[in-house]
Amino acid sequence: MAMEVLIVxxxxxxxxxxxxxxxxxxxxxxxxxxxxxxxxxxxxGAQVKIKQIRHEFLFGTAVPNSLAEKAPKAMSAADRKxxxxxxxxxxxYAVHENxxxxxxxxxxQGVVDYYMAERIWELCSELxxxxxxxxxxWEKDEFTMQWVKDLNNxxxxxxxxxxxxxxxxxxxxxxxxxxxxxxxxxxxxFTRRLGYGIINExxxxxxxxxxxxxxxxxxxxxxxxxxxxxxxxxxxxESFLANGVPIGGIGCQAHFVCSKxxxxxxxxxxxxxxxxxTLDKLAKFNLPIKITxxxxxxxxxxxxxxxxxxxxxxxxxxxxxxxFLMWGFWAGDHWxxxxxxxxxxxxxxxQVQAYRELVFGKWWTETSGKADKNGQFKTRxxxxxxxxxxxxxxxxxxxxxxxxxxxxxxx
Numbered sequence: 001m002a003m004e005v006l007i008v009x010x011x012x013x014x015x016x017x018x019x020x021x022x023x024x025x026x027x028x029x030x031x032x033x034x035x036x037x038x039x040x041x042x043x044x045g046a047q048v049k050i051k052q053i054r055h056e057f058l059f060g061t062a063v064p065n066s067l068a069e070k071a072p073k074a075m076s077a078a079d080r081k082x083x084x085x086x087x088x089x090x091x092x093y094a095v096h097e098n099x100x101x102x103x104x105x106x107x108x109q110g111v112v113d114y115y116m117a118e119r120i121w122e123l124c125s126e127l128x129x130x131x132x133x134x135x136x137x138w139e140k141d142e143f144t145m146q147w148v149k150d151l152n153n154x155x156x157x158x159x160x161x162x163x164x165x166x167x168x169x170x171x172x173x174x175x176x177x178x179x180x181x182x183x184x185x186x187x188x189x190f191t192r193r194l195g196y197g198i199i200n201e202x203x204x205x206x207x208x209x210x211x212x213x214x215x216x217x218x219x220x221x222x223x224x225x226x227x228x229x230x231x232x233x234x235x236x237x238e239s240f241l242a243n244g245v246p247i248g249g250i251g252c253q254a255h256f257v258c259s260k261x262x263x264x265x266x267x268x269x270x271x272x273x274x275x276x277x278t279l280d281k282l283a284k285f286n287l288p289i290k291i292t293x294x295x296x297x298x299x300x301x302x303x304x305x306x307x308x309x310x311x312x313x314x315x316x317x318x319x320x321x322x323x324f325l326m327w328g329f330w331a332g333d334h335w336x337x338x339x340x341x342x343x344x345x346x347x348x349x350x351q352v353q354a355y356r357e358l359v360f361g362k363w364w365t366e367t368s369g370k371a372d373k374n375g376q377f378k379t380r381x382x383x384x385x386x387x388x389x390x391x392x393x394x395x396x397x398x399x400x401x402x403x404x405x406x407x408x409x410x411x
Contacts, residue, residue: 029317031380034363036399040377042390042410045370048377049389052365056383056401057316058323059359060093060132062293064333065104068119079332082346086329088127090356093323095132095292096120097335102137102145102163109147109159114170121174132323133178134292135218136167136206139187149189157194161205168209176210179218179251179292185232186219200245207246218251218292222282225274230281237285250282251292255327256307272314283320290323291315295339296351304339305350312358375411 034057040048066075067083075083087094098104099117106112124131137160138144151159168178180203181190190198203215217237221229240247282289294311296304315321331340341351365381371390383401387394390410399406 026313026317029319030313030363033319034316034401035365035380035382036401036403037405038365038379038381038386038388038399039405039407040371040388040390040410041408042371042375042377044373044375046375046377046391046410047368047370049368050365050379050381051387052382052384053387053396054385055092055359055363056385056399058093058290058325059091060095060323060325061087061091062097062134062325062328063087063094063120063124064097064328065099065116065120066333067123068099068116070119071116073333075333083330084123084127086342086346087124087129090329090352090359092129093132093325094120094124094129095134095325097134097328100133100167101135101143102148103143105167106163107145112166125174131175132290132292133167133171133175135179135182136164136215137181137190137202139181139184139189139191141187141189143182144189153193156190157198157201160190160194160198160202164202164205165209168206168213170209172210172212176212177214177216177249178206180206180215180247183219184217185229185236186221199240200243203246214248215246216249216251216290216292217247218253220253220255220293222252223254223275223278225271230278234281237282241285248287250285250287250289252279252282252289254291254294254311256294256296256311272310275311275314276318279315279318279320283318287320288322289318289320290325291321292323292325293327294325295327295336297336297339301350305354308351308354309358312355316358316363381406 038050040050042048065071066073067080068074069080096117099120104116105114121131141149148156148159181199184191184199190202206213206215217233217240219229219233222233223230237247237250279289296307298304298307312324315324326341328334329341330346331337331342331344334340337344340349341355342348363382365379365386367379369377369379371377377390381399383399385396385398386406387396388408389395393410395408395410397406397408
């Protein structure tokens with residue numbers, strides 16, 4: 001997590017290209033890549049009901065340490081109950097905000113403690129919400145513990161190995177995807193100390209702990225117009241792949257500042273067109289892309305909601321993007337409370353309405369009708385889990401993107 005200053009918002013409203021991307025091309029691409037056919041076989045003229053209950057696409061959020069009951073500054077039982085209710089009703093994917101980071105798991109050298117990460121995982125698992133791992137290492141000096149900095153190079157390399165193998169082995173079968181070394185474009189602690197080849201060593205040590213792990217690159221500044229980090233990020237991924245680093249996915253942070261009034265520094269601006277072009281450049285690697293950290297800053301809730309309305313559809317419409325994660329949702333424990341979707345008193349902001357109208361409205365399938373004379377009812381639906389009823393019976397089934405079509409019989 002790092003501040004990515006990205007000025008968006010009102011300036012885009014008059015951008016004709018952005019408007020076209022948002023309203024026409026986006027909807028066409030969503031129809032093509034996020035929906036498949038549902039074919040129900042039953043008695044001729046039978047009433048058929050189709051109800052989606054879950055998305056296949058991953059709409060996620062970061063979860064704070066305070067969700068764990070024994071964490072420092074743990075949220076109250078009342079807040080935890082509301083938090084979990086909102087988490088269950090709005091998201092199907094999650095990531096630890098900080099609890100999985102090395103500095104939280106091994107505050108003191110040699111004393112590894114996964115309590116907070118474990119408890120958060122347990123609570124998410126009880127809700128049927130899978131988690132990704134963030135992160136094994138963090139390349140920036142300011143997020144590296146002093147005891148790690150104090151190690152000589154041989155001891156540092158050994159500590160890196162213990163961390164990589166230990167964390168992936170511990171979570172094997174529960175969390176099989178990790179950001180390998182966070183923000184490698186913007187930091188150089190490990191590469192400065194141990195050489196550029198340490199990235200390859202990190203990846204293979206992580207795989208030694210869990211051979212099934214997928215390691216992601218993850219960085220910020222990628223989607224800023226002018227791309228102050230986009231080209232270096234692309235070149236870095238090219239270099240990793242050319243040198244055998246088994247990068248299996250691409251993470252793009254998206255901490256957006258939508259108003260100069262709220263911006264501590266003005267790095268650049270962006271448009272839907274620029275974001276689309278950058279995502280298409282990253283797509284050349286034919287790797288899954290995830291929007292790993294998103295939040296919107298603006299002067300008003302309405303402005304933040306407007307930015308969600310253009311950015312989220314653009315991501316959902318891109319064929320390489322598999323997940324979209326907000327960087328937290330509750331102002332009661334949030335990196336930047338003013339950007340949260342729910343205020344501290346749990347009042348929903350305009351962002352909540354914008355989010356739900358898209359995810360559970362526009363992109364949600366619930367329909368009914370009668371089977372034709374051949375006993376067939378056919379419709380299009382968003383990929384995900386369904387409850388389908390016909391002929392007095394009810395079944396659950398999955399419409400999978402990999403298969404394109406769900407065929408189910410009630411004969």
